[in-house]
Amino acid sequence: MGSAIYVRQSKDRTGDAVAVERQLKNCTKLAEAKGWGKPRVFRDNDRSATSGKIREGFEELIRAIAAGEVTQLAVWHLDRLSRSMRDLQRVIDAGKPHALEVASVHGTSLNLADPSGIAVSQILTSIAAMEVAHKAERQKTANRQRAEAGRAFWVRRPFGYGRDESGKVFVVEAEAQAIKDGVQAVLSGGSISDVARDWNARGLRTSAKNSSGRWSPTPVRRVLLNPMHPGRRFYLGEDVATGEWPPILTEEQHDEIVRLLKDPRRKTSPVVSSAKHLLSGILLCGKCGGPMYEGPGKGTANDARAYRCRKGCTQRTAGLVEEAVEAVIVRRLSQPDIASRLVRSDRVAELRGEAVRLREKRASLVRLLSEELVTEADVRDDLQRIRKRLAEIEGELDRATVTDPLSAFVGTEDAAAAWAATPLEDQRKILRQLAAITMLPAGRGVRFSPEQVRFDWKETS
Numbered sequence: 001m002g003s004a005i006y007v008r009q010s011k012d013r014t015g016d017a018v019a020v021e022r023q024l025k026n027c028t029k030l031a032e033a034k035g036w037g038k039p040r041v042f043r044d045n046d047r048s049a050t051s052g053k054i055r056e057g058f059e060e061l062i063r064a065i066a067a068g069e070v071t072q073l074a075v076w077h078l079d080r081l082s083r084s085m086r087d088l089q090r091v092i093d094a095g096k097p098h099a100l101e102v103a104s105v106h107g108t109s110l111n112l113a114d115p116s117g118i119a120v121s122q123i124l125t126s127i128a129a130m131e132v133a134h135k136a137e138r139q140k141t142a143n144r145q146r147a148e149a150g151r152a153f154w155v156r157r158p159f160g161y162g163r164d165e166s167g168k169v170f171v172v173e174a175e176a177q178a179i180k181d182g183v184q185a186v187l188s189g190g191s192i193s194d195v196a197r198d199w200n201a202r203g204l205r206t207s208a209k210n211s212s213g214r215w216s217p218t219p220v221r222r223v224l225l226n227p228m229h230p231g232r233r234f235y236l237g238e239d240v241a242t243g244e245w246p247p248i249l250t251e252e253q254h255d256e257i258v259r260l261l262k263d264p265r266r267k268t269s270p271v272v273s274s275a276k277h278l279l280s281g282i283l284l285c286g287k288c289g290g291p292m293y294e295g296p297g298k299g300t301a302n303d304a305r306a307y308r309c310r311k312g313c314t315q316r317t318a319g320l321v322e323e324a325v326e327a328v329i330v331r332r333l334s335q336p337d338i339a340s341r342l343v344r345s346d347r348v349a350e351l352r353g354e355a356v357r358l359r360e361k362r363a364s365l366v367r368l369l370s371e372e373l374v375t376e377a378d379v380r381d382d383l384q385r386i387r388k389r390l391a392e393i394e395g396e397l398d399r400a401t402v403t404d405p406l407s408a409f410v411g412t413e414d415a416a417a418a419w420a421a422t423p424l425e426d427q428r429k430i431l432r433q434l435a436a437i438t439m440l441p442a443g444r445g446v447r448f449s450p451e452q453v454r455f456d457w458k459e460t461s
Helices: 018-033 056-066 085-098 115-148 173-187 192-201 217-224 251-261 270-274 318-333 336-341 348-370 376-400 405-409 415-421 424-434
Strands: 003-008 040-044 072-075 101-104 161-163 169-171 232-235 238-242 292-296 305-309 315-317 435-439 453-457
Touching (some): 003 018, 018 040, 115 232, 173 217, 173 251, 217 251, 251 348, 305 318, 318 415, 318 424, 348 376, 405 415
Parallel strands (some): 003 072, 072 101
Antiparallel strands (some): 292 305, 305 315
């Protein structure tokens, strides 16, 4: 007969598996007292029995039981082996044919060849599952209570904040300033990529999991949207309280950046966001009008990169076409009227200032109304005018603050250098915004020339 020990703990907060080792020590003593010789040890450290994640040690144990290699099993408590009826049934199905005996340091020993033993194990597992459910409900209640009290909670330190030894949350000034600057830059028309480059240049690092510490657009966007910044405590997406920590942004600033970054017009189509080449999907075939995509050129030396339409009408060497397009685009970006192509308005700062003043006035009127210093009739017209004007301002800001990478070229003295420093995704946005680009058919065997690329310039927005 083969004996074994199974040990498990759900959370290993210290990383030294102390709880597992304590279980193993007690289970070994139990096995010795039963004369089971030297048992095999199966273990799962830092692994919950209810999360649904695979427990490698448990799976190996099931295989050994089913094969008849383990007929005697010592556990610290039955809930270390199973906390769900599904897993218990797997143990029963594997162990019943081999009369598996389960001995517990704390609890009842069971013989799975005996119907009574199976019934007891099912009852105990049901009770353990009930305890897990109750614990989860208690945890949810406690979490909501902490949130409604405005207490901060995080697993990984959020950029901009830290805790002192007493647990009090404080602002990390250098990071807070970077957040303020980043919000201002994006609201003024800069890109998230610009902010990432700025934060990297400052030597700031992200604490994002599995990262190098360097900033890229995705973690920057996540930071800029953090609802902690205006001092609000959210729970499951619901604004429940004022936070116990100092705010980094005003509520108006946070609302503006959230509205801008979540504007659906900022989202890029999958084709654009996944494109790795400048003109892929943008360059049009002059014969069929369809988009051309980058790939190995047919019949070219060493399968050189080429842009080809899917119908096979036109093919041109990618490097030559890209060079010709970039030369024309850089000349266009060097022209002083490029500012007229910007979607945003020079009035953005003015509009935001007016919106802040109107919200303050609205708050004052509502406060007077709540204190019964004025009647609803006294302020109704003013509130309606404020509401209407704010809607107008928000609509104009929506139209004026869509991300526009062209802003980097306004007033630049070296458009070529600015273009070279622009991320590929933004370069593609600029191409789409400025012109429709068509590769004209030139006939078989005709060498490429820049004149074969036609630019149909789009009108100013």
